[in-house]
Amino acid sequence: MNIGQASKASGVNAKMIRYYESIGLIPAAGRTPAGYRVYTDAEVNTLRFIHRARQFGFPMERIRLLVGLWRAHQPSREVKQVALKHMAELERRIVELTAMRDALKELADHCRGDHQPECPILRDLAGSKTPGAAAQAA
Amino acid sequence: MNIGQASKASGVNAKMIRYYESIGLIPAAGRTPAGYRVYTDAEVNTLRFIHRARQFGFPMERIRLLVGLWRAHQPSREVKQVALKHMAELERRIVELTAMRDALKELADHCRGDHQPECPILRDLAGSKTPGAAAQAA
DNA sequence: ATGGGGATTCCCATCGTTGTAAGGTCAAGG
DNA sequence: CCTTGACCTTACAACGATGGGAATCCCCAT
Numbered sequence: 001m002n003i004g005q006a007s008k009a010s011g012v013n014a015k016m017i018r019y020y021e022s023i024g025l026i027p028a029a030g031r032t033p034a035g036y037r038v039y040t041d042a043e044v045n046t047l048r049f050i051h052r053a054r055q056f057g058f059p060m061e062r063i064r065l066l067v068g069l070w071r072a073h074q075p076s077r078e079v080k081q082v083a084l085k086h087m088a089e090l091e092r093r094i095v096e097l098t099a100m101r102d103a104l105k106e107l108a109d110h111c112r113g114d115h116q117p118e119c120p121i122l123r124d125l126a127g128s129k130t131p132g133a134a135a136q137a138a
Numbered sequence: 139m140n141i142g143q144a145s146k147a148s149g150v151n152a153k154m155i156r157y158y159e160s161i162g163l164i165p166a167a168g169r170t171p172a173g174y175r176v177y178t179d180a181e182v183n184t185l186r187f188i189h190r191a192r193q194f195g196f197p198m199e200r201i202r203l204l205v206g207l208w209r210a211h212q213p214s215r216e217v218k219q220v221a222l223k224h225m226a227e228l229e230r231r232i233v234e235l236t237a238m239r240d241a242l243k244e245l246a247d248h249c250r251g252d253h254q255p256e257c258p259i260l261r262d263l264a265g266s267k268t269p270g271a272a273a274q275a276a
Numbered sequence: 277a278t279g280g281g282g283a284t285t286c287c288c289a290t291c292g293t294t295g296t297a298a299g300g301t302c303a304a305g306g
Numbered sequence: 307c308c309t310t311g312a313c314c315t316t317a318c319a320a321c322g323a324t325g326g327g328a329a330t331c332c333c334c335a336t
Contacts, residue, residue: 002282002283003282003283003284004281004282004283013324013325014282014283015324015325015326016323016324018284018285019323019324032332034283034284034331034332034333035283035284035331035332036282036283036284036332036333037283037284045264048264049263049264052262052263052264053263054323055238056238056241056242056263057235057238059322059323060322060323061322066260066263069260070260070263070264073255074255075252075253075254075255076249076250076251076252076253076254076255076256076257076259076260077251077252077253079249079257079259079260080246080249080250080251080257080259081251083242083245083246083249083259084246086242087239087242087243087246090235090238090239090242091239093235094232094235094236094239097195097228097231097232097235098232100193100194100195100228101225101228101229101232103194104194104221104224104225104228105225107221108218108221108222108225111214111217111218111221112214112218113214113215113218113219114213114214114215115213115214115215116213116214117211117212117213117214118214119214119217119218121214121217121218121221122204122207122208122214122217124190125187125190125191125194125204125208126183126186126187126190126208140313140314141313141314142312142313142314151293151294152313152314153293153294153295154292154293154294156315156316157292157293170301172300172301172302172314172315173300173301173314173315174301174302174313174314174315175314175315192292197291197292198291198292
């Protein structure tokens with residue numbers, strides 16, 4: 001199996017496969033005499049694992065951890081701990097973005113959006129010393 | 139006003155002020171004979187505007203746009219349009235992250251988290267061909 | 277043998293921010 | 307006058323993960 005086939009089978013872009021190898025997330029693949037990378041089913045499984053973990057938003061370093069736990073059949077406590085930590089970070093980010101969206105919505109809702117330059121959004125950006133002013137007004 | 143004072147007054151890191159200048163987001167500041175950058179109150183206001191826009195998560199290119207609209211007293215319609223586009227992107231990201239968190243929570247909730255290696259999280263990462271399997275099972 | 281598709285390596289760009297290194301400048305105090 | 311420390315200057319690199327492209331090479335089929 002060469003890198004193109006491994007890519008299709010795992011869902012991981014060929015370019016990314018080489019990158020994962022370069023950062024040591026996966027061991028260096030075998031090579032044909034001509035220098036082409038060769039992948040076994042087991043290696044494709046690992047790539048699929050990584051791909052799926054990326055879909056969950058896990059950062060590479062945590063994926064490195066997860067792959068290690070997986071291959072070494074470590075206690076599920078360890079795995080769960082990593083997952084919970086990631087979920088907490090997702091949650092943090094969600095809260096952040098939601099706050100941005102809501103604050104912005106508050107301003108946009110009061111913006112006429114017509115031909116006149118007067119605009120609560122610009123007023124807030126330009127002048128607000130107290131970031132919560134819009135929310136407080138709401 | 140030198141860059142340190144402008145930084146404190148605007149909330150924008152001095153390093154970032156130089157960066158914003160380098161990418162043309164703000165015009166090059168005046169200089170003292172010794173080469174120190176000098177800032178007026180108006181320039182600090184612009185920096186504060188940028189700082190606030192960053193807090194709303196606006197990417198630089200959109201901030202460049204907003205600063206332009208602001209300074210040229212353009213119709214609020216333009217401003218609102220930019221804000222709405224950004225809100226839509228925030229929303230997209232929120233939905234993405236929420237889906238990740240929920241799917242992960244579903245798996246973590248069913249993980250014993252004990253000394254045994256058996257773990258729904260790893261099972262999903264390793265084997266799921268259908269990304270929605272966990273959600274469907276729920 | 278020729279062509280096309282796929283492989284290789286290497287470099288560059290993203291986006292916003294931070295860090296570091298090596299220097300110049302200013303103001304205060306001994 | 308000299309030192310000290312805080313501040314400024316430029317320039318370069320790194321981050322995380324990915325995409326793009328160039329130049330070259332390999333394999334297979336016609």
